[in-house]
Amino acid sequence: MPLAPGKANIPLLAEVSKAELEPLILASVLLSLITVYLAAKLGGELCARINLPPVLGELVGGVLVGVSALHLIVFPEGAASESESLLIKLVELTAGLNPSAALAVFQGESEVISVLAELGVIILLFEIGLESDLKELIRVGPQAAVVAIIGVVAPFSAGTAGLIALFNVPTVPAVFAGAALTATSIGITAKVLAELQKLSSEEGQIIIGAAVLDDVLGIIVLAVVASLAKTGEIEIANVIYLVVGAAVFLVGAIFVGRLLSPFFVTLVDHLKTRGQVIVSSLVFAFLLAYIAATIQLEAILGAFAAGLILAETSKRKELEEQISPISDILVPVFFVSVGARTDISVLNPMDPSNRAGLIIASFLVIVAIIGKIVTGYAIIGQPGINRLAVGIGMIPRGEVGLVFAGVGSASGVLSESLEAAIIVMVILTTFLAPPFLRLIFSDDPSQASGEPALDKSDSVESSPEASS
Amino acid sequence: MPLAPGKANIPLLAEVSKAELEPLILASVLLSLITVYLAAKLGGELCARINLPPVLGELVGGVLVGVSALHLIVFPEGAASESESLLIKLVELTAGLNPSAALAVFQGESEVISVLAELGVIILLFEIGLESDLKELIRVGPQAAVVAIIGVVAPFSAGTAGLIALFNVPTVPAVFAGAALTATSIGITAKVLAELQKLSSEEGQIIIGAAVLDDVLGIIVLAVVASLAKTGEIEIANVIYLVVGAAVFLVGAIFVGRLLSPFFVTLVDHLKTRGQVIVSSLVFAFLLAYIAATIQLEAILGAFAAGLILAETSKRKELEEQISPISDILVPVFFVSVGARTDISVLNPMDPSNRAGLIIASFLVIVAIIGKIVTGYAIIGQPGINRLAVGIGMIPRGEVGLVFAGVGSASGVLSESLEAAIIVMVILTTFLAPPFLRLIFSDDPSQASGEPALDKSDSVESSPEASS
Known part of the structure; x- marks a missing residue:
């Protein structure tokens, strides 16, 4: 469909106002995707060259085009109005978008990019599940559970107690x-x-096992503190519902999925049209993601479970090859969006209003890092593993941390400085963990205490490391 | 993010009402995609088994889940309200969607599916460009131009004259x-x-060449008749602008693109992160699509040009392999959406209000088919080609025809029966052309007049056919 031109407006289909905007929303989405890919590749390639994980570059690229800097990729909750989106301004300039329609186009474009980002992280977790080994995951299950539980208890208790004791924060916001x-x-x-x-x-x-369990624990913790903030009480029934639901879903999905996967393979083998493997697998993954979402878990948990199940079938290799380009074009939308939504202006110590937050933030960052690093050392009976790597792998708070900050902000229990401190903690843990993780993994553990290994070659082998 | 539960609503991020809906819109999109894929595969596989083109099955599958039957995939312009979307009802039932938020979720979900469908046809045309041969396309250019021009002039003059002479339709609606x-x-x-x-x-x-030219001609014809319907006059300046813009864009994009493509290949070869070929190529394709859209052409023309240019580089094979799964998951969204938007109730002769339209429709369908079939016989100096196949290939009106019907309906010049007749013509040409095309191509031309070849094997070779 041609774009609605400025002066010769052509009405399309029955509901004119809506249908007229369609081509303009499409044009805005195209421009957004171009921006996302350029930011992701620019950041990713730079990071790859200075021996940092490319995903860190995608996050930084997102910050560059997002609400903190260029304002190209902004979302309604971060921008006061559509006039703050430079991208929409660009569409107004080049595609004859009428300023009166700009708000609707901005909302439509943001909606689509948000959903593409969510689909991106769903595809990412599906791919991670596909590359994981269910038997290995079950084998390391007890260790993962220890890591997940200590990684929740340690930072929670140290953080809450410290805020009350050192900073005189009231109990509910400290919790x-x-x-x-x-x-x-x-x-x-x-x-x-x-x-x-x-x-x-x-x-x-x-x-991975601990992070999945942590995701479930995080949902429960969030439900508990949100109801605490709202009513001052904890709804025990809701907590039990969430715990039982998560357990039944994860165990049930994998159990039933493994039973049914031979039928899935037979079905796929009988299909004749193009894309039978990838489309059938995505129907399965999206279905589990939908079920996970409906029982108040996260959609990504369903996608991860689907990946785990399909990894055990004979279609694994073919599926890995086919999911790869889809992941290449959808996953950057997620990481660039996370970066774009992050407002790094709270990090500026020149702004006096940030200082109170930054002092609390320093405390939170220290607790956030130490509280996760100890988890690795809590693992019993695995002499050969790199304990520091496990702990560092649990550090990044990322988008999950932003959800906590958002819920706290919306419920009104957090003071401005405490909210800023949480955001600073999320930013620093998210951006610091990837380079540390790379450093610790490219380091030979036998030399870990002595010399840094920054000059290691680019291709890190996945051979098991023996500790000295 | 967990879904907002019915009773324990958890507000997320600053703008609560909007952010609360995000997970529900994602859940609706997941359910829509599952529906789209099931409809596409069900229809496609059935058609593949009875020797019809799978894409016809995707269209029919779309009709099944769309506004004509199951009401699972409906769009705001086709449904009176969100309560007509069975899918939204399903989300209300399973995911605790509050009926008061249903309209916003329905609009968000429709928006996303519409854009995914548009991205699907952009990817499809990019893929078609990639599989086309620019030199061959230039070589057959004169023939394609003859086919395109006659394919516009013949049905237009016969249709308009026939409607005035046989059915006493006034001039403007007849035009x-x-x-x-x-x-x-x-x-x-x-x-x-x-x-x-x-x-x-x-x-x-x-x-393909004629269809691309026809797309450009169609935009010009649409602009002409739309301004005729609106003001009673033809805006010559706008027509010249469109013609010049289209020519400059297509020739310029291909010329400049061929000059720059060596630099593109060098750049891609220097990238180190995952997905360098596919992401870089899509940036290029989306950029040309955006430019095409801004100069009032169609985005798909830009994507086609990008495919043509990249087909001449050394990355062609790798790119074809990587675009394939992306196409597999996005293109069905387009075809199922086209089917879902089509209201086939106008085809029912039992409904007395349809009869006037059906009589005019019979005339339009005959003109639509004959007007395009003659184009093949107008080609001069190509003794070996299958002229009937070329003509039949030009028959389907598809989504472009629906845009014409929509513009006419919105401008108020079409009577109800004439609008219904146009829609019937679009449906029949769209659904009849694929099986005819398959029949005529799987037929050996030397026996074409004698015996049908319905029992031919499934894999049609692309070897050139010699006419007897």
Whole structure:
């Protein structure tokens, strides 16, 4: 459909106003995707050259085009109005978008990019599941559970107690900030591990298992503190519902999925039209993601479970090859969006209003890092593993941490400085963990205490490391 | 993010009402995609088994889940309200969507699916460009131009004159209906040709070239009749602008693109991160699509030009492999959406209000088919080609025809029966052309007049056919 030109407006289909905007929303989405890909590649390539994980570059590229700097990719919750989106201004200039229609086009474009980002992290977790080994994951399950539980308890208790004792923060906001310290961004950690080719290592599988459990724990913690902030009480029934639901879903999906997967393979083998493997697999993944979403879990958990199940079928290799380009074009939308939504102006110490927040933030960052690093040392009976790597893998809070900050902000329990401190903690843990993780994994553990290994070659082997 | 539960609503991020809906819109999109893929595969596989082109099955599958039948995939312009979307009802039932938020979720979901469908046809045309041969296309250019021009002039003049003479239709609506007869759906034709492995045949390249030109002519015709319907006059300046813009864009994009493509290949070879070929190529394709859209052409023309240019580089094979799964998951969204938007209730002769329209429709369908079939016989100096195949390849009106009907409906010049007649013509040409095209191509031309070849094997070779 041609774009509605400025002066010779052509009405399309029955509902004119809506249909007229369609081509303009499409044009804005095209421009957004171009921006996202350029930002992702620019950042990713720079990071790859200075020996940092490319995903960090995608996050930084997102910051560059987002609400903190260029204002090309902004979302309604971050921008006061459509006039703050430079991209929409560009569409107004080049495609004859009428300023009166700009708000509707901005909302439509943001909606589509948000959903593409969500689909991106769903595809990413599906791919991570596909590259994981269910048997190995079950084998390291007890270790992963220890890591996940200590990684929730340690930062939560230290953070809450510290805020009350050192900063005289009232109990409810202190509990909230402590809860925000418990999250782990499975997306960022998994992506870095995949880039380092460490997903299938023992440390990698412990981190993935713990991050998945942490995701479930995070949802429960969030529900608890949100109801605490709202009513002052904890709804026990809701917590039990969430715990039981998560357990039944994860165990049930994998159990039933493994039973049914031979039928799935037979069905796929009988299909004759193009794309039978990838389309059938995505129907399965989207279905589990939908079910996970409906029982108040996260959609990505369903996608991960689907990947795990299909990894055990004979279609694994073919599927890995076909999901790869889809992941290449959707996953950057997610990481660039996370970066674009992050307002780094709270990090500026020149702004006096930031200082109170920054002091609390320093405390939170220290607790956030130490509280996760100790988890690796809590693992019992695995003499050969790199304990520091496991702990560092759990550090990034990423988008999950931003959700905590958002919920706290919306419920009104957080003071401005405490909210800023949480955001600073999320930014620093998210951006610092990838380079540390790369450093610790490219380091030979036998020399880890002595010399840094910054000059290691680019291709990190996934061979198991023996500690001295 | 967990779904906002019915009773314990958790507000997320600053703008609560909007952010709360995000997970529900994502859930609706997931359910829509599952529905789209199931409909596409069900229809496609059935058609593949009865020797019809799978894309016809995707269209029919779309009709099944769309506004004509199950109401799972409906769009705001087709449904009176969100309560007509069975899919939204399903989300209300399973994911705790509050009926008061249903309209916003429905609009968000429709927006995303519409844009995914548009991205699907952009990817399809990029893929078609990639599989086309620019030199061959230039070589058959004169033939394609003859086919395109006659394919516009013949149905337009016969249709307009016939409506005035036989049905006493006033001039302006008759001109409008005649104009609707000129369109060709490049998407449907190209997809059928690709499925038959006939894209690179001489007939295939003539059809593709003519369909591209027809798309440009269609935009011009639409602009002319729309301004005629609006003001009673033809804006010459706008027509000249469109003609010059189209010519400059197509020639310029291909010329400049061929000059710059060596730099593109060098750049891609220097990139180190994942997905360098596919992401860089899509940036290029989306950029040309955006430019095409801004100068009032169609975005798909830009994507086609990008495919043509990249087909001449050394990256062609790698790119074809990587675009394939992306195409597999996005293109069905387009065809199922086209089917879902089509209201086939106008075809029901039992409904007395349809009869006047059906009589006019019979006339339009005959003109629509004959007006395009003659184009093949107008080609001069190509003794070996299958002229009937070229003509039949130009028959489907598809989504382009629906745009004409929509513009006419919105401008108020069409009577109800004439509008219904145009829609019937679009439906029949769209759904009849694929099986005819398959029949005529799987037929050996030397026996074409004698015996039908329904029992031919499934894999049609793309070897050139010699006429007897």
